[in-house]
Amino acid sequence: MxxxxxxxxxxxxxxxxxxxxxxxxxxxxxxxxxxxxxxxxxxxxxxxxxxxxxxxxxxxxxxxxxxxxxxxxxxxxxxxxxxxxxxxxxxxxxxxxxxxxxxxxxxxxxxxxxxxxxxxxxxxxxxxxGSDEPAVDGEQVLIFDDLKLRADGDVALFGDEHEHHAGREGDVRLVNGRQEPELEISAGQIERWRIVNAANSRYVRLSLGGRPFSVIGTDGGLIGEPRELTEVLVTPGERVDLAVGPFEEGELLDVTALPYDRGKGESEPERFATLRVGPAAPSQADVPRALREIEPLVDSSASPTRTIDMKALMHGGHHQRGEPVRVGDLQVWDLINETGQDHPFHLHGFFFQVVTEDGKPRSFSSWEDTVNVPSNGQVRIAWLPDDRPGEWMYHCHILEHHAMGMMAHFAVVS
Ligand SMILES: [Cu+2]
Structure with a gap:
């Protein structure tokens, strides 16, 4: 670099x-x-x-x-x-x-x-x-992934097996390209963990040994206010930024994916890494209660300008086209999933806001490029096409679904 x-x-x-x-x-x-x-x-x-x-x-x-x-x-x-x-x-x-x-x-x-x-x-x-990031004591970028291996040790490729409808999940769980590594943090400190889910299809319902952490960011950067949680779902393609700690010296915590059923049965709890808490170090961390001002694009009663039927998208094949979108025309899209599986919907090139999930307004403000649309659920998103005309696309970020054609192209026109 x-x-x-x-x-x-x-x-x-x-x-x-x-x-x-x-x-x-x-x-x-x-x-x-x-x-x-x-x-x-x-x-x-x-x-x-x-x-x-x-x-x-x-x-x-x-x-x-x-x-x-x-x-x-x-x-x-x-x-x-x-x-x-x-x-x-x-x-x-x-x-x-x-x-x-x-x-x-x-x-x-x-x-x-x-x-x-x-x-x-x-x-x-x-x-x-940016110029005004929360003060933390350290930062780790953690990319979650998994590998599905054949008996002979090489990667089991899509098409080798009949997993079209579920997506591929492997038994080897990785963080930053290493199988179940040991992470470290100093006792008494608060770190920012930038987490990416790069797995083809695995959902990570993330837990840090059941301890609370704060979600401070998602796909599009800082969210409105920190959310104190003990677990957060990170679907393929998504990112979350967490404020993690402080912990006590000598603690050993499991970084795990809790059971989740995305339509192929409930998974087992699975470890991705362990976190070892080392000797104490001073902390200068300061995560404010207000992280960012995010103006809602629409309120939850806005009418949709477009409906995307995820079932039709799933079965439509490779040459689907959505209607063009005009620069400056506010988009309110209803993503309707009448399939038996969750799908992480990814929009290229633009951030959107999640307006409602199953009709209920979302309790926090954020910018996203990927959102989980649960099986038999619906999500309303809003986004504003700024002046970047050209060919764009959206697709399911379960890569096997994308490969089968669960995607559509559309033009942004000026
Ligand atoms: Cu999908």
Whole structure:
């Protein structure tokens, strides 16, 4: 990562080579991984609001690839889908260049043959900081994932098995590309944990040994006020930022996914990591009660401008198109899920607000790019297309569902 100060502001230049490598996810066990810069996760990209990010992707894989910048409000041609660029062929390069408008925990991942490329590790985090972040004693970026392995030890690929309708979940649970690592925190300190769920299909109902933590951010950055919880659901594609601690020296806590039924039966509680609390250190943390002002786009009685039937989306195949959206026209979309499974709905390029869930107003204000639509549930979202015309899309972020065609393209027109 190279930082250059120019008259127009800071420029962050990064070379990202997508290539195969030997991914040792736990000592003595490895698979053929695909990694940006030959590592999983790919390099952590860090920037400030207003910086220009310039990434040169070089494809050293034997299959085409792209990078989708998940959650970024960037120009349509930079979105990294095959609707806006030709996939980068083996041996070729492509330059992504855009300004970073929002402070948030974001991520980047392949958007071609995702069920294999993301599974094999083509993802990384992008942290963009604002000028007024809560004071914390430390920060950890934690990318959750899982691996489904065959008996011979390689990745069980989508299509090897009949899991189309459920999505693939594996028995190897990873944080930052390592199987069930040990995390550390100093006693008495409060850290900001930026959590990304990069798994193909696994829902993470996150618990830190049952202890309370504060959710301070979601997909689109800080939320209105901290929410003190003992668990939070993080679906594939989503991010949450937590204020974690303080704990006592010597404590050992399990970082687990609690049981959740997303339509394939209730899962078992599963450990992703452990947290060891080390010797005490002084704390300067100060997480204010008001984090950010978020004006509601609409109130809960607003009429929908569009209805998206997730069942039709699921069975519609690869060439679905939504009606165009005009710049400046407020969008109120009802996402209706009459299937037997939950689906994480992801909108490219724009943040939305969740207005209601099953008709009930949401109790906190936030900006999101991915929202869970529960089985037999409905979610109303609102968003404002700012002046970035072009081809955009929405899809289910269970990558196997996306691969089956649970997606639609639409144009933003000026
Ligand atoms: Cu789905």
């Amino acid at each position: 190279q930082i250059e100060t120019t008259p127009g502001g800071r420029k962050i230049a990064v070379q990202l080579e997508a290539r195969e490598f030997d991914w040792e996810f736990t000592p003595g066990r490895s698979i053929r991984g695909f990694g940006f810069a030959g590592q999983v996760p790919g390099p952590l990209l860090e920037a400030e609001v207003g910086d220009t990010l310039v990434v040169e992707l070089t494809n050293r894989l034997d299959q085409p690839t792209t990078i989708h910048w998940h959650g970024l409000r960037l120009p349509a041609p930079m979105d990294g889908t095959e609707a806006v660029q030709r996939a980068v062929a083996p041996g070729e390069s492509f330059e992504y260049r855009f300004v970073l408008p929002d402070a948030a925990t974001l991520w980047y991942h392949s958007h071609v043959n995702e069920t294999e490329q993301v599974e094999r590790g083509l993802y990384g985090a992008l942290v963009v900081r």
